[in-house]
Amino acid sequence: MSRPEHESERDSEKPRGRPRSNLAHQAILEATRDLLTSGGYERLSIEAIAARAGVGKQTIYRRWRSKSAVVAEVVLAGYLPIHAGTPADTGDVLVDLQAWVREQVAWHTYPGAVALVRGLAAAAADSDADAGRLYDQLTGPVREGLMHRLAVGVQQSQLRADADLEAATDAIIGSLLFRVLARSDTSSVNTDSIVEIVIGGIGKRWRNPAGPPAGWAVPPDAP
Amino acid sequence: MSRPEHESERDSEKPRGRPRSNLAHQAILEATRDLLTSGGYERLSIEAIAARAGVGKQTIYRRWRSKSAVVAEVVLAGYLPIHAGTPADTGDVLVDLQAWVREQVAWHTYPGAVALVRGLAAAAADSDADAGRLYDQLTGPVREGLMHRLAVGVQQSQLRADADLEAATDAIIGSLLFRVLARSDTSSVNTDSIVEIVIGGIGKRWRNPAGPPAGWAVPPDAP
DNA sequence: CCATAACAATACGGACCGTCCCGTAAGCGA
DNA sequence: TCGCTTACGGGACGGTCCGTATTGTTATGG
Missing domain, CATH: 1.10.10.60 (Homeodomain-like)
Known part of the structure; x- marks a missing residue:
């Protein structure tokens, strides 16, 4: 680049001429x-x-x-109520995430919120090379907040230590994304169920003295 | 409409003039x-x-x-290799779904597959009113195939009878969609983990004689 | 043969694109 | 104070694509 145009230009160059408004x-x-x-x-x-x-x-x-x-x-820049806040920590990861997801779903009722998300998908589609980066920027904070809460859940021994938190995070975000993008009948899928399923999938399990049913593979579990 | 133009016009009207090529x-x-x-x-x-x-x-x-x-x-019309096949039934729902998801992920390596999916998202974005219908048409067969396999898993007593199969299906499809749309570094998330989590979340559980840890809410379960 | 409608081709006005140019405004160093 | 440099609002420019209309041709049925 001959002259710094876009992006951050916080190098040692002093800006000359009229500053940007x-x-x-x-x-x-x-x-x-x-x-x-x-x-x-x-x-x-x-x-x-x-x-x-x-x-x-x-x-x-x-x-x-x-x-x-x-x-x-x-x-x-925060000009839109994107609601990327970190889930609360009341000590119960299931309740916290369900509340968080409900907030996200509630945001979708804001005027233009659905059109906005769909527009961002379209924006990513015509960036192509920038698509991944754009999504990372947009969903990154959400991902981090969600994964952090799950990590706390692991520390509190509510979730398995070997749980794939990235996969769990993607499952929750993906469900919400799919819901917004695709499902016009918004009341169809119970979002509480999604959280329940994912948390159940990475939560601690309890062993039955009789053992699991035959033919049913037991996922790895750490007591 | 004065004259039938688009959509199906299979009413009792006899077509006159030159037929469409x-x-x-x-x-x-x-x-x-x-x-x-x-x-x-x-x-x-x-x-x-x-x-x-x-x-x-x-x-x-x-x-x-x-x-x-x-x-x-x-x-x-099937002009694209959308790969909407029903998952196989080998008796193990976890293995079957992991194999199915791997096929979907493999399809994403086809030339243009990612661009195609992103394009469909963009198409839905500028239809707005048709967005939901378009997604339903596109993902409907996938959803049905997936839900059917899960229903079989319930019949085989591998999954809980009260499991929310719609939510589980949306979690899996949503994860794949999120992966394709957003995550350019495709190797980051282990898709097997996603299936494992979801199946674990709706699978049968085994009760610990000592009971769950304090403060850990037990999801409803039917023996 | 005649009515009818689809066909390929092309012209049209309009919306935006991205770039360029104008005259002006705002900082900075000499 | 005076240049130098850059940003500003405004607008002209050639270009692409939109969706519609027109023209002359072609295929089908009565």
């Missing part, structure tokens, strides 16, 4: 948020953002490479 | 498949389809309402 920056992100939640990703265009923000298109392109990059920043 | 129909779907697997959904356009199929644009619009509708038909 924070007001313009903020106006762009707010306009993007508004258009995204009202009209969805398909109706979102750079020109529409520029017009609503009262900004030249170049001012947008000077900062971001593409529409999906702007959307990513909107999310990362 | 099957060759054109087929050429459109094949061109769509090729462009979709080679260039992804973003590079797919009605004009590109028409050009590649040697067809006028009107011939496409006469049949389908939008780009996403064409894509949906391509998938539904």
